[in-house]
Amino acid sequence: MLTKEDTVKDKEEEEEEKEKPRFNFNLYMVEKARSVNQALNDAVLLREPQKIHEAMRYSLLAGGKRVRPVLCIAACELVGGNESTAMAAACSIEMIHTMSLIHDDLPCMDNDDLRRGKPTNHKVFGEDIAVLAGDALLAFAFEHIAVSTSGVSPERIVAAIGELAKSVGTEGLVAGQVVDINSEGLSDVGLERLEFIHLHKTAALLEGAVVIGAILGGGSNEHVENLRMFARYVGLMFQVVDDVLDVTKSSKELGKTAGKDLVADKVTYPKLLGIEKSNEFAQKLNRDAQQQLSGFDPVKAAPLIALANYIAYRQN
Amino acid sequence: MLTKEDTVKDKEEEEEEKEKPRFNFNLYMVEKARSVNQALNDAVLLREPQKIHEAMRYSLLAGGKRVRPVLCIAACELVGGNESTAMAAACSIEMIHTMSLIHDDLPCMDNDDLRRGKPTNHKVFGEDIAVLAGDALLAFAFEHIAVSTSGVSPERIVAAIGELAKSVGTEGLVAGQVVDINSEGLSDVGLERLEFIHLHKTAALLEGAVVIGAILGGGSNEHVENLRMFARYVGLMFQVVDDVLDVTKSSKELGKTAGKDLVADKVTYPKLLGIEKSNEFAQKLNRDAQQQLSGFDPVKAAPLIALANYIAYRQN
Numbered sequence: 001m002l003t004k005e006d007t008v009k010d011k012e013e014e015e016e017e018k019e020k021p022r023f024n025f026n027l028y029m030v031e032k033a034r035s036v037n038q039a040l041n042d043a044v045l046l047r048e049p050q051k052i053h054e055a056m057r058y059s060l061l062a063g064g065k066r067v068r069p070v071l072c073i074a075a076c077e078l079v080g081g082n083e084s085t086a087m088a089a090a091c092s093i094e095m096i097h098t099m100s101l102i103h104d105d106l107p108c109m110d111n112d113d114l115r116r117g118k119p120t121n122h123k124v125f126g127e128d129i130a131v132l133a134g135d136a137l138l139a140f141a142f143e144h145i146a147v148s149t150s151g152v153s154p155e156r157i158v159a160a161i162g163e164l165a166k167s168v169g170t171e172g173l174v175a176g177q178v179v180d181i182n183s184e185g186l187s188d189v190g191l192e193r194l195e196f197i198h199l200h201k202t203a204a205l206l207e208g209a210v211v212i213g214a215i216l217g218g219g220s221n222e223h224v225e226n227l228r229m230f231a232r233y234v235g236l237m238f239q240v241v242d243d244v245l246d247v248t249k250s251s252k253e254l255g256k257t258a259g260k261d262l263v264a265d266k267v268t269y270p271k272l273l274g275i276e277k278s279n280e281f282a283q284k285l286n287r288d289a290q291q292q293l294s295g296f297d298p299v300k301a302a303p304l305i306a307l308a309n310y311i312a313y314r315q316n
Numbered sequence: 317m318l319t320k321e322d323t324v325k326d327k328e329e330e331e332e333e334k335e336k337p338r339f340n341f342n343l344y345m346v347e348k349a350r351s352v353n354q355a356l357n358d359a360v361l362l363r364e365p366q367k368i369h370e371a372m373r374y375s376l377l378a379g380g381k382r383v384r385p386v387l388c389i390a391a392c393e394l395v396g397g398n399e400s401t402a403m404a405a406a407c408s409i410e411m412i413h414t415m416s417l418i419h420d421d422l423p424c425m426d427n428d429d430l431r432r433g434k435p436t437n438h439k440v441f442g443e444d445i446a447v448l449a450g451d452a453l454l455a456f457a458f459e460h461i462a463v464s465t466s467g468v469s470p471e472r473i474v475a476a477i478g479e480l481a482k483s484v485g486t487e488g489l490v491a492g493q494v495v496d497i498n499s500e501g502l503s504d505v506g507l508e509r510l511e512f513i514h515l516h517k518t519a520a521l522l523e524g525a526v527v528i529g530a531i532l533g534g535g536s537n538e539h540v541e542n543l544r545m546f547a548r549y550v551g552l553m554f555q556v557v558d559d560v561l562d563v564t565k566s567s568k569e570l571g572k573t574a575g576k577d578l579v580a581d582k583v584t585y586p587k588l589l590g591i592e593k594s595n596e597f598a599q600k601l602n603r604d605a606q607q608q609l610s611g612f613d614p615v616k617a618a619p620l621i622a623l624a625n626y627i628a629y630r631q632n
Contacts, residue, residue, distance in 0.1 A: 129494070135484070139490070161459075164458070170368055170369060178448055
């Protein structure tokens, strides 16, 4: 005869069994993004000199899905670390992403007035402060990961800092932006150049996020390199999907101006491959990305698999 | 009776005795600056994407006395390290100094067309590339210290990276520049605010240079803190002397436009204290700085003592 306790245990086990395959991605994203937002708010306090901290917080806390920090935390957890191990690094990556948006929006670069429906940083604080807010976020990203990461060996922190820096400089964001600027008005931009731009402008920081999470979480070299390739495929896919959405969705559906690439006469995947082939390419990149996770426990890899699918099938 | 060998030895000892107090500062500076220039040239190679590396090298290799990297190396050697231990960090500090010059010269900041007699970075490469060259130098500074420092424990490298980042952000260069910008046109800028600006705009990176050198060289906490105070006094003195030279020397003597502060109606030490009291203040800061070195072997401390005197008594 079953005791009451046994019945309860069985029910719990049953529910656990039911829960396992049904990974709740939306809940996961909401909870992780909430933790990240809290940590960002605590990392950059409003203190003296007020104006520069106001400017940094204005763009850093302007919302966004926090895809990069969540990728960092998910990679850390996948290899055995926990959220708190990766949180400082996850925030550092979002600071760098924010810096790149502030500087890219400047009049001397893309000259954008709006970002996520709000006036851009230089529109509110002036160009001088916007340049400095970007510089300060970039520097603080390195201070934060160096000073606030705990429970990790200094060897791994140094390695993570090297990866973080590489994802920004002339092998990362800056390289992508420079080649993008140099390609404006060129009529012969082919697939190779387009891929270079996106691998640097978009994929590099996603790669940094995942690799840094894996390093800080204690991942083996093999696992770190698997995750690096996963992130590189996801990063490129992110941009292919973005290009397709720009020509297939309305501004209302996207929540931002649609058709911007066409107006700017920018080379995109749909322009070079057509929409159908671009969609096929994105699906292939998603498969290639997920293939890199085959050596991991699928239950533990669920968040990264879901993140890849989310990026592949998003509608805005 | 003395053998020939003894005579030679005596002569050598005599010459050593003679040499000891006569530390050849000019030779020291020339040799260290040459090593630093070589290391900077090797650190940022001209590679793809060409244009951004050209822009970075244009400003990084434009000359200058390399005071910050030499301070870093001298502090490292003082606590028992050697030149090669500190070289990557010394180069990182010069990269950050160069980044701050490129961004400060931008039209939205100080709008300068000339720097060390050459057109400023944005005049040659355009504003967009100048912003990105600064960003890339800032990021690369952290990559370089993290990846290329050898023979030092990772704990000390992480600590040095924390110090480097702090010297740039809202407790360093950026704070000084922001408060300087906010003080333009104010009639009530007093000594306290002036000191805040200079401690951040000028002293912070000098402090970073010395402290990082001492950390990487294996200095004790006490020695690191003595050297921190030394550098802070020297940094403030650097600026007081600069202010005095601006009003007492001709453009020809300075090798740059004299009287700039007067024209810009900037608050300076001579304006608040008069020239004589400013000179006295600089002398006091030099004494206070050197007082911090009293716990070190004076022969080993000779380079830092000479550097402080050089900054105090320079004529341009």
